[in-house]
Amino acid sequence: MKIRNIFLSSEGDSSLPLVSFCEENGISILRKSCISFKRVAFDLPSEWDVVFFSSPRSFDFFLSKGIDWKPGQELACIGNETRKHIESAGFQVSFTGENAGNPEEIAALFKEWLGTRIALFPQSTQSNKSIEKVLSPQQRIPLYSYQTIEIPVHLKEEFSVYVFTSPSNYDSFNMENIIPEESVVISWGEMTRQRIVNQGGKSDYVLKTATYSELLEILQEINV
Numbered sequence: 001m002k003i004r005n006i007f008l009s010s011e012g013d014s015s016l017p018l019v020s021f022c023e024e025n026g027i028s029i030l031r032k033s034c035i036s037f038k039r040v041a042f043d044l045p046s047e048w049d050v051v052f053f054s055s056p057r058s059f060d061f062f063l064s065k066g067i068d069w070k071p072g073q074e075l076a077c078i079g080n081e082t083r084k085h086i087e088s089a090g091f092q093v094s095f096t097g098e099n100a101g102n103p104e105e106i107a108a109l110f111k112e113w114l115g116t117r118i119a120l121f122p123q124s125t126q127s128n129k130s131i132e133k134v135l136s137p138q139q140r141i142p143l144y145s146y147q148t149i150e151i152p153v154h155l156k157e158e159f160s161v162y163v164f165t166s167p168s169n170y171d172s173f174n175m176e177n178i179i180p181e182e183s184v185v186i187s188w189g190e191m192t193r194q195r196i197v198n199q200g201g202k203s204d205y206v207l208k209t210a211t212y213s214e215l216l217e218i219l220q221e222i223n224v
Helices: 013-024 056-063 080-088 103-114 167-174 190-198 212-222
Strands: 005-008 028-031 035-039 050-053 074-077 119-124 140-150 161-164 184-187
Touching: 005 013, 013 028, 013 212, 035 056, 035 167, 050 056, 056 080, 056 119, 056 140, 074 080, 074 103, 103 190, 140 167, 161 167, 161 212, 167 190, 184 190, 184 212
Parallel strands: 005 028, 005 161, 050 074, 050 119, 119 140, 161 184
Antiparallel strands: 035 140
16 A cells, blocks of 8 residues: 555654654654653652663653662663663663563563562553563562543544554544544554454554564555
8 A cells, every 4th residue: 555644643752763754755644642641749669679661751750750779770671762762861771671562571571580679660550560460569569650641632634554652542542533444553562452452443563672663664564
């Protein structure tokens, strides 16, 4: 199919490679997040060894607290996009999931890497807890640091390709919009795919590494 236009449920700078791809191929794009975020006040636990970040956003909200780091505490994250964001702030990441789109796989690897240490999980109040649920209650500390707020928006335009970057973005989008049967739907990871399918929708592609480079490869394959 020849891609006419693309909807992406994100407005972040990390999507700029996609914007360039669209300009080069004469494709129009709408980058529109269907959710927003609000900081939640939290107290930092005194005892933990590793902090695991599921997204760049979870890192930003955690860091905004002003952290007094202790010797030996390490950082871990879901995948390369989050790692790049953390490292750009001057921090070193000790564990990075290879296939960010498959949280079950990452959870198993993280559990093995963590050993007997205690992990802290800064997260949204709507978190799926995909990684922490494989750990014992004694090893995991959920830390609600922000709230996800749905912002449903009705779109008059229909798109050749819809890219949903999170389950929450799809939930909000689905409140006001219907995806044409002939359109291609791309899910940012397995959790997003499951949410779409569970609500009766379809997911034609799933990003395994959850990176924009992988997304561009799929779009190049489609755009023929």
